[in-house]
Amino acid sequence: MAMIEIKDVSKWYGSFQVLTDCTTSVEKGEVIVVCGPSGSGKSTLIKTVNALEPVQKGDIFVDGVKVNDPKTNLPKLRARVGMVFQHFELFPHLTVRQNLSLAQTLVLGRAQREADERGLRYLDRVGLASHKDKFPGQLSGGQQQRVAIARALSMDPICMLFDEPTSALDPEMINEVLEVMQQLATEGMTMMVVTHEMGFANRVANRVIFMDAGHIVEDAPKAEFFGKPRSERAQQFLAKILHH
Amino acid sequence: MFGQFDFGVITRNLPYLIKVGMMFTLELTALVIVLGIVFGTLLAMMRLSSIRVLSAFATAYINLMRSVPLVLVIFWFYFLVPYIGAWIIRSPTPVRVGAFLSSVITYSMFEAAYYAEIMRAGIQSIPRGQVWAGYALGLNYWQSMARIVLPQAFRNMVPILLTQTIVMFQDTSLVYVLSITDFLGAASKIAERDGRYVELYIFAAVVYFVICVIISVLVRRLQRRIAVIR
Ligand SMILES: Nc1ncnc2c1ncn2[C@@H]1O[C@H](COP(=O)(O)OP(=O)(O)OP(=O)(O)O)[C@@H](O)[C@H]1O
Ligand SMILES: [Mg+2]
Numbered sequence: 001m002a003m004i005e006i007k008d009v010s011k012w013y014g015s016f017q018v019l020t021d022c023t024t025s026v027e028k029g030e031v032i033v034v035c036g037p038s039g040s041g042k043s044t045l046i047k048t049v050n051a052l053e054p055v056q057k058g059d060i061f062v063d064g065v066k067v068n069d070p071k072t073n074l075p076k077l078r079a080r081v082g083m084v085f086q087h088f089e090l091f092p093h094l095t096v097r098q099n100l101s102l103a104q105t106l107v108l109g110r111a112q113r114e115a116d117e118r119g120l121r122y123l124d125r126v127g128l129a130s131h132k133d134k135f136p137g138q139l140s141g142g143q144q145q146r147v148a149i150a151r152a153l154s155m156d157p158i159c160m161l162f163d164e165p166t167s168a169l170d171p172e173m174i175n176e177v178l179e180v181m182q183q184l185a186t187e188g189m190t191m192m193v194v195t196h197e198m199g200f201a202n203r204v205a206n207r208v209i210f211m212d213a214g215h216i217v218e219d220a221p222k223a224e225f226f227g228k229p230r231s232e233r234a235q236q237f238l239a240k241i242l243h244h
Numbered sequence: 245m246f247g248q249f250d251f252g253v254i255t256r257n258l259p260y261l262i263k264v265g266m267m268f269t270l271e272l273t274a275l276v277i278v279l280g281i282v283f284g285t286l287l288a289m290m291r292l293s294s295i296r297v298l299s300a301f302a303t304a305y306i307n308l309m310r311s312v313p314l315v316l317v318i319f320w321f322y323f324l325v326p327y328i329g330a331w332i333i334r335s336p337t338p339v340r341v342g343a344f345l346s347s348v349i350t351y352s353m354f355e356a357a358y359y360a361e362i363m364r365a366g367i368q369s370i371p372r373g374q375v376w377a378g379y380a381l382g383l384n385y386w387q388s389m390a391r392i393v394l395p396q397a398f399r400n401m402v403p404i405l406l407t408q409t410i411v412m413f414q415d416t417s418l419v420y421v422l423s424i425t426d427f428l429g430a431a432s433k434i435a436e437r438d439g440r441y442v443e444l445y446i447f448a449a450v451v452y453f454v455i456c457v458i459i460s461v462l463v464r465r466l467q468r469r470i471a472v473i474r
Contacts (some may be wrong), residue, residue, distance in 0.1 A: 078380055079381065083377075085376065089373045092396065092473075105460075106387050106391065135472070142299075151381070165469065
């Protein structure tokens with residue numbers, strides 16, 4: 001059974017169709033990269049996986065649980081799916097330590113002490129242990145994004161979703177975040193990553209999905225995708241992104 | 245030119261002015277700040293809710309309260325609250341709630357409409373991504389409201405909440421229409437009894453001014469303490 005299963009998913013904003021019959025899956029331990037031009041529906045697709053965006057047609061399963069079923073306990077499901085956003089979305093009124101422990105105590109019912117310990121362990125892993133009492137606003141973008149990853153990991157997720165985690169960062173900070181993600185992949189985390197970092201895709205991804213205008217146009221093993229994409233749109237996209 | 249004035253009338257009656265009058269005004273203000281903001285925040289959440297009946301009710305309530313004069317609302321509630329109370333506890337006769345409780349209810353209900361609009365703007369000022377981040381971590385609606393959205397919304401809105409609170413503090417003097425002895429009521433009574441209008445109304449103005457300044461200073465200090473570091 002796949003960890004993430006997306007079956008024939010379509011979604012509309014009013015009369016505008018954002019997603020058209022999208023089908024793909026992510027196996028346990030697999031890393032897939034989703035790329036495509038701006039507005040092609042990448043963020044929307046990844047947000048349907050933890051039901052931040054509802055879908056009108058099709059089915060989505062995470063670890064066998066149907067996401068778009070009214071009977072599904074969404075908070076419980078989401079607590080098991082880590083998500084990292086383009087703009088970090090740390091809670092600015094809370095310290096780093098509080099950012100890490102909030103959902104652990106509220107959602108998982110962990111004691112404050114246990115939540116702090118676990119949060120700090122992951123903070124240490126992303127190399128920011130000494131910043132635990134700072135506020136997000138006192139950290140650089142790259143540091144904030146690493147805290148956001150630690151925050152997601154503190155919930156012991158069964159898979160991780162990344163929506164352009166480095167595209168809001170200054171170039172010199174991109175690598176520190178990609179390194180953390182690569183490390184995570186090495187440890188066997190199941191990951192779905194929207195990114196235009198083709199170097200990362202080449203090093204880390206098992207498969208690459210290319211989206212255009214709400215369609216999954218290409219869904220191929222990495223070597224195949226970078227070797228010779230079948231669709232013309234993907235070829236053009238790659239040419240543009242690799243040679244700029 | 246102040247020769248014919250006797251400001252001694254103030255010091256002689258200070259215990260009455262402060263203990264009876266000012267206590268009423270300050271207690272009323274404090275309770276209305278808390279109840280008004282709590283009820284106003286609930287109204288704001290209802291107004292922003294995707295559940296139709298809730299948002300329709302909140303919108304109607306807020307618009308109604310904001311389009312009638314406070315004095316009218318004071319009269320309404322003064323006469324209505326005893327009957328509503330009777331209806332709630334199924335008593336055959338109107339419930340006597342007393343001047344203070346009646347004022348607290350009236351002002352809280354009225355101010356809530358204004359606080360609601362402020363809190364609505366505050367809630368809407370929080371980027372959607374913050375709510376997404378809360379939901380993605382497994383928080384439910386109430387948890388993300390209470391721990392993520394409202395604390396930030398409140399911080400953003402402190403200056404406007406302060407302005408509204410100062411207006412409300414001054415408006416508490418309108419309870420005089422119910423012959424209630426708030427601070428201004430106490431000052432009026434003495435002014436009339438002793439024929440010392442100028443002295444007492446100058447004194448009252450100074451006191452209102454000083455208290456408004458104190459509230460502003462305290463709020464600014466609070467604002468600095470809870471400021472979000474960006
Ligand atoms: N709330 C919304 N209401 C209406 N249209 C929306 C909404 N959110 C997104 N869209 C539209 O849906 C389309 C897909 O958006 P989405 O954010 O998924 O694209 P994306 O591939 O992530 O793009 P980018 O690379 O710019 O992040 C876009 O055309 C966008 O304008
Ligand atoms: Mg996007």
